[in-house]
Amino acid sequence: MHNIKTVGKSGQISLGKAMAGMGFIIQELPGGDIVLKRAVVVPMNERLLDPAVHAELEAAREWRRSNPAKATDLTALGSKLGIK
Template sequence: MAMVKTVGRSGQIALGKAYAGRQVLVEQLNPGVWLVKLGEFIPDDERWLHAPGVKADLDEAIAWAETHPAVETNLDELERRLP
């Protein structure tokens, strides 16, 4: 479905409330021609978290943490166990 939109003074266009807060990829194909794709995008500095091995390790750690509630550490006992 094609839509005609007017670019505002600040250079913005509105896509509608249904897309509010969503991320879009805007690719300029030619001068004056843009392709807009809705999606979720991973920042470059977080891409390593989605590598297959790292993701599996993180999933395992999260699963463990969900079944083992946090407990307060006894610092005196911990100090006694140190070499």
């Protein structure tokens, strides 16, 4: 469904009461067009509750457990990089 909206003197567009309080991502295209995409804002202190973020962090923890830290041989690294 397409609607035509006019920008008022204050530079605002009214999207209606149904959109009140929603967050949007504003994408400005090269030709001057603007795309509004609805967005969900997650507070920083709650982002770890997101299942996708939690799964990614758990995968990183598993990788860390499977790949323990080890000392770097700086002489060998320098030779590999061509540093004397």
